[in-house]
Amino acid sequence: MTGAFYGNLRVNVIGRDQGRPVAGAGNEFQDLSLTIDYNIDFGLTDGDWVALGATISRSQTPGVADFRRQFTGLIGAYHLAYGKRKDKVFTIGAKYGPYTTSFNNSNLFEDAVDTWGILNPGTDQSADLNQLQGAINAVQDLNQTEKSNNDFGVGLMLTTPMSKNSDLRIGVALDRVLNPLSTRAQGDTTMTGVTPNAQRFGRRINGFLSYYNSINSKLVFNPNLVLQTLNGSTNILVQSLFKYLINPEKEMTMTFGAGLRLVNSTDIPLYLGVDVNTWKVGISYDANIGGLRPSSNTFGALEIGISKVFNWKKDPVVEPKFICPRL
Numbered sequence: 001m002t003g004a005f006y007g008n009l010r011v012n013v014i015g016r017d018q019g020r021p022v023a024g025a026g027n028e029f030q031d032l033s034l035t036i037d038y039n040i041d042f043g044l045t046d047g048d049w050v051a052l053g054a055t056i057s058r059s060q061t062p063g064v065a066d067f068r069r070q071f072t073g074l075i076g077a078y079h080l081a082y083g084k085r086k087d088k089v090f091t092i093g094a095k096y097g098p099y100t101t102s103f104n105n106s107n108l109f110e111d112a113v114d115t116w117g118i119l120n121p122g123t124d125q126s127a128d129l130n131q132l133q134g135a136i137n138a139v140q141d142l143n144q145t146e147k148s149n150n151d152f153g154v155g156l157m158l159t160t161p162m163s164k165n166s167d168l169r170i171g172v173a174l175d176r177v178l179n180p181l182s183t184r185a186q187g188d189t190t191m192t193g194v195t196p197n198a199q200r201f202g203r204r205i206n207g208f209l210s211y212y213n214s215i216n217s218k219l220v221f222n223p224n225l226v227l228q229t230l231n232g233s234t235n236i237l238v239q240s241l242f243k244y245l246i247n248p249e250k251e252m253t254m255t256f257g258a259g260l261r262l263v264n265s266t267d268i269p270l271y272l273g274v275d276v277n278t279w280k281v282g283i284s285y286d287a288n289i290g291g292l293r294p295s296s297n298t299f300g301a302l303e304i305g306i307s308k309v310f311n312w313k314k315d316p317v318v319e320p321k322f323i324c325p326r327l
Helices: 106-119 126-141 183-187
Strands: 009-018 029-040 049-061 067-082 088-097 099-103 151-163 166-175 204-214 219-230 233-247 252-262 267-276 279-288 299-310
Touching (some): 088 166, 219 252, 233 267
Antiparallel strands (some): 009 029, 029 049, 049 067, 067 088, 088 151, 151 166, 204 219, 267 279, 279 299
């Protein structure tokens, strides 16, 4: 999707809060991503363009365990326009950068030492305590950043009109192509001298299909299908969205709809958003209807996204020329 917009520069920010009722405030999963992409009017044929940018994404549980995983890298895409009217676009995109994982559980093991003393009052457990402290020190030594080798992500997308009032967009992407090992998992050993199992980040496959159909001059029906797979886990999402033009002069459009996410814990996400000129703001609520429902009380996740497009390309100024009708 890099460069798949009308304008010069785009900034996207998405935040997500998940699992708060289950894990408790401060221990939930939090995700944050920032993407900036810039379109360049350059290509092999007329109508083509290139897009470049950067992206940062981070997932964390800021509680006792303080687990974090982050990706920071460069992104780019080439958009090839073809057809008699140049209304079809084939896109090939890629990203490149490292994944970083950190796990800070020092507080957890300090609590374990205190618990040991409570469970063994008035007894000489110095030898066992020394062993426990040695294990604590070894684990705390692992409380450092694990950094993978730089890796690639690649994607393909096709945008094409289906009729006078409808368009189709379909794409597929493969993330972490080389399926890298973390640096520490490759070389470190535990206190017993046994090399830990090598941890791979896992390849992720994303696929989507999006259809746009103009029902009338103000209403657009936009069904979507999203498929994700990672390490044998499959996530299928079906969306039914509508876009309604509220104010043509202010270019104000409202987006609303619902979906169905088919996983072990079936969810129903609800969507609401507003587009005003070059601003886009959206919010989604993920309601659990199975699996985690007894623990989450239907609250699965809350996600907010903001997008802004900057366009400084000026319309050409044509100087009037008067031609004598006698010539």
